[in-house]
Amino acid sequence: MPTVDVTSSPLTPSARLKATLRLTRWLAAHGSDAAHVVVSFRTAEPMAYFAGGVPLTKYEDGTDEGRQARWASVVCHVHPDRDHMYRSELAGEIREALGLDAAGAHLMVRFEPTHPDRVFYLASGSLTSGDPLPVTRDDEKGLPHAHH
Structure with a gap:
């Protein structure tokens, strides 16, 4: 269940939909179930995101709703077996x-x-759950699961 969490400058609903469809198609083409792809968007509040000490969220950010993103911070949750090339692409x-x-x-x-x-x-x-753990011998004995 890959997830893509985008925090960015303001995006229109149509820009969000276009990005979501593109990312869902890409993830599905690379082995993910399209029905399990989750993309979410957050618009950062003014003076809430800084890079190199410079605010990328200025007070006037809310006035340019129709423009493309000028910046984004994205967190992707993907399967641990995905390699560097997959992540780079x-x-x-x-x-x-x-x-x-x-x-x-x-x-x-x-x-x-x-x-x-x-x-x-x-x-x-x-x-x-997407991939249940196999039953271990400790599980069969009814021992606590804290060590898993």
Whole structure:
């Protein structure tokens, strides 16, 4: 269940939808179930995001709602088996999806490896995990699970 959490300068709803569809298609083409791809957006409040001590969220950020993103900070939760090339290509796809092509644009993409068994989601009314852990001998004996 890959997730892409975008914090950025203001984006229009149509820009968010366009980026979401592009990222979902890319992730599906690289082995993810499109129905499990989650993309979320947050617009940073004024004076809330700084790079090199310089605020990238200025007081007037809310006035340019129709423009492309000027900056973004993105956190991606992906399977720990995804290699450097996959992460690099996904970071490039995020850049393009958000339209961060200008010379003055700022982008940081951080990857958090997340095992599927640590993600729960509703499926047919029940919580399920993407990849349950195999039963170990300790589990069979009824011992506490704190060591897992």
